[in-house]
Amino acid sequence: MSELTKQRRSKRALKKVTETAEALRKMIDRTRPLEEQLDRIRALLDEQLGHDEYFVLVDESGYGVVHTNRLREGRVFADPVGLAAARTNEPLLQVYERDTGEVLIDASCPFWTEPGGRRFNLRMGRLMHRPYLQWVLASVAIAPAAVGLAASIAGAPPVLAALCAALAGLGLGAAWHRAIAAELRHWYSVARTVSSGQLQTEVKTTGKRNEFHQIAYEINKMILGIRTIIHELGKAAKTVHDVSVEQQMEMRRLSESFDEIAAAVETFREGAKQQTTAVEQAGDVIGQMVERVQLMRAAVERVVRQAGDTWSSAAEGIRLIEETKTNMDAMQRGIGEMTALIDKAANEAARVHEMIAAIRTIAKQTNLLALNASIEAARAGEAGRGFSIVAQEVRKLAEDTNAFAAEIFASLDAMTNALKEAVHAMQGSGRHVEKTKDSLWKTGETFTSFQGMFAQLNDLLQQNESYVNDITADGEQLGGLMEDVRTVAADFSNMVQETAAGLEQQTLALHQLAREADTLAAAARDLEKMIARFHS
Known part of the structure; x- marks a missing residue:
C-alpha cells in the first residue's frame, strides 16, 4: 500500500494539512493557552474539512485535543501511525488502516509549541477509494454495444444483433442489480438488527474500498458511535440511578433533619x-x-x-x-x-x-x-x-x-x-x-x-x-x-x-x-x- 502515498491525491492532502495548520497559526492568540481557543479551532477545522474524513489536533502523547468527529475527541491515538503523526517534526504522509476497516492517507505536520514546551501536530485523514460504480456504468453501457457489434460483424441480421445487445445489457444489468441489491439487503438487515437492539452486528466490508461500499463503512461507524453512546449513556444512567437513589435517601434524611431543625429553630427562637x-x-x-x-x-x-x-x-x-x-x-x-x-x-x-x-x-x-x-x-x-x-x-x-x-x-x-x-x-x-x-x-x-x-x-x-x-x-x-x-x-x-x-x-x-x-x-x-x- 505504499504506492498510495505517491498518488497525487495524497500529495494534495499533505499540502492541504500544511495550509490548514498555517491558517490556524495565524488565527490563534499565542499569548493565551490553547485550551481557551478550542471553539475557534473547531470552527475552522469544520470549515476546512470538506469531503475528507477527519482533522484531529494531537499532542506528543497522541491525545486528541480537537477532532472533527466529536465522538473521537479526547481519545488517545496510541497506534504506530498515530504516534508517528503526533511526534513528527516535518510534514508526513502515512497509510492508515483504521479500526473500522477503512484505508486512509494520514497527512500530518507540526502546528505549534506552547511556551511550556508542549507540542501539537495537526493530522488529516483522506479516504482512498477504488473505482466501482464507474465500472458498473461502463459495463452496462459498453458491453451491449460490444455484443451487438460482434453480432453484426458475425453477419447476424440487425434485429438479431440488437436483440443480442439487449439481452447482454439485461443480463449484465440483472447481475449488477443482484449484487447491489444483495449489498442493500445486507445493509437493511444490519439496520433492522441494530434497531432491534443488537449492536454487536456490523456490515461486512472486507476488501471493499470504493465509494459505493463506503456507505457500509459509514454504517459501521454509526453503529460504533451508537455503541459508544449507549455505553456512555449506560454508565451515565447507572450514575444517575445511583445518585438519584442516594439523593432520594438523602432527601428523606434531610426532610427528617429539616423537621428536627424546624423544631430546634422554634426552641431557638x-x-x-x-x-x-x-x-x-x-x-x-x-x-x-x-x-x-x-x-x-x-x-x-x-x-x-x-x-x-x-x-x-x-x-x-x-x-x-x-x-x-x-x-x-x-x-x-x-x-x-x-x-x-x-x-x-x-x-x-x-x-x-x-x-x-x-x-x-x-x-x-x-x-x-x-x-x-x-x-x-x-x-x-x-x-x-x-x-x-x-x-x-x-x-x-x-x-x-x-x-x-x-x-x-x-x-x-x-x-x-x-x-x-x-x-x-x-x-x-x-x-x-x-x-x-x-x-x-x-x-x-x-x-x-x-x-x-x-x-x-x-x-x-x-x-x-x-x-x-x-x-x-x-x-x-x-x-x-x-x-x-x-x-x-x-x-x-x-x-x-x-x-x-x-x-x-x-x-x-x-x-x-x-x-x-x-x-x-x-x-x-x-x-x-x-x-x-x-x-x-
Whole structure:
C-alpha cells in the first residue's frame, strides 16, 4: 500500500494539512493557552474539512485535543501511525488502516509549541477509494454495444444483433442489480438488527474500498458511535440511578433533619427572646459595675494621694532622723570633749589639792617655827620683843594661811567630788546618747523599711490605679459592646424569626425536592430499562 502515498491525491492532502495548520497559526492568540481557543479551532477545522474524513489536533502523547468527529475527541491515538503523526517534526504522509476497516492517507505536520514546551501536530485523514460504480456504468453501457457489434460483424441480421445487445445489457444489468441489491439487503438487515437492539452486528466490508461500499463503512461507524453512546449513556444512567437513589435517601434524611431543625429553630427562637432579655439585664449589671468601678477609681486615687503624702512624710522623717543622728553625733563628741575637760580640771584640782596640802604643811611648820621664835623671843626679854611680835604675826599668818588652805582644801574636795559626779553624769549622758543613737539607727532603718514598703505600696497603688483605669475603660467599652450586643441580639431575634419563617418554606421546598428525587429515580430506572434493550 505504499504506492498510495505517491498518488497525487495524497500529495494534495499533505499540502492541504500544511495550509490548514498555517491558517490556524495565524488565527490563534499565542499569548493565551490553547485550551481557551478550542471553539475557534473547531470552527475552522469544520470549515476546512470538506469531503475528507477527519482533522484531529494531537499532542506528543497522541491525545486528541480537537477532532472533527466529536465522538473521537479526547481519545488517545496510541497506534504506530498515530504516534508517528503526533511526534513528527516535518510534514508526513502515512497509510492508515483504521479500526473500522477503512484505508486512509494520514497527512500530518507540526502546528505549534506552547511556551511550556508542549507540542501539537495537526493530522488529516483522506479516504482512498477504488473505482466501482464507474465500472458498473461502463459495463452496462459498453458491453451491449460490444455484443451487438460482434453480432453484426458475425453477419447476424440487425434485429438479431440488437436483440443480442439487449439481452447482454439485461443480463449484465440483472447481475449488477443482484449484487447491489444483495449489498442493500445486507445493509437493511444490519439496520433492522441494530434497531432491534443488537449492536454487536456490523456490515461486512472486507476488501471493499470504493465509494459505493463506503456507505457500509459509514454504517459501521454509526453503529460504533451508537455503541459508544449507549455505553456512555449506560454508565451515565447507572450514575444517575445511583445518585438519584442516594439523593432520594438523602432527601428523606434531610426532610427528617429539616423537621428536627424546624423544631430546634422554634426552641431557638424562644431562647433568642430569653437571650435578648438576659443581654438587657447584663447591660444593666455592667452599667452598675462601671459606676462602682468609677467609685473605686476615685477611692484608689485618694489612697494613692495619701500614700504619696505618707511616703513624703516618711522621707521627711528619715531626713529629720538623719539630722538628729548628726546632732547626736555632735553632742556625743561634745560630751566626750567636756568629759575630757572635766577630767583635766579634776586632775588640776588634784594638783592644787597637793599644792594646798604642801602649803598647809609649810604653814604648820611656819607656825611651829613662829612658836619657837616666840619662845626664844620671850627668853630674850625686851630685846626679843620686836622679834616676838614678828613671830606672832608670822604665826598668825601661818594659822590664817592654814585656815584659808583648809577652806580651799574643803572647796577643792567639794569641787573634786562635783567634777567626779559631773564625769559620771557625762559618762551616763554619753551612754544615754549612745543608746539614743542606737534607737535612732533602728528608727532610721525602720523608717527606711517603711519608706521602701511605702514605695512598693505606692507602686502597687499606682498599678491598681492603672488597672482600675483599664477596668473602667474596659467597662465603658464593654458597656458599648453590650449595647451593640443588645442591638445584635434584637436583630438576631428578628433574624431567627425570619429564619424560622424561611425554614418553613425551605422545608416545604425540600419535601417537594424529595418528591422530585423520587420522580428522578423512577426516570433513571426507566432509562436503565430502555438501555437494557440494547446489547453491545
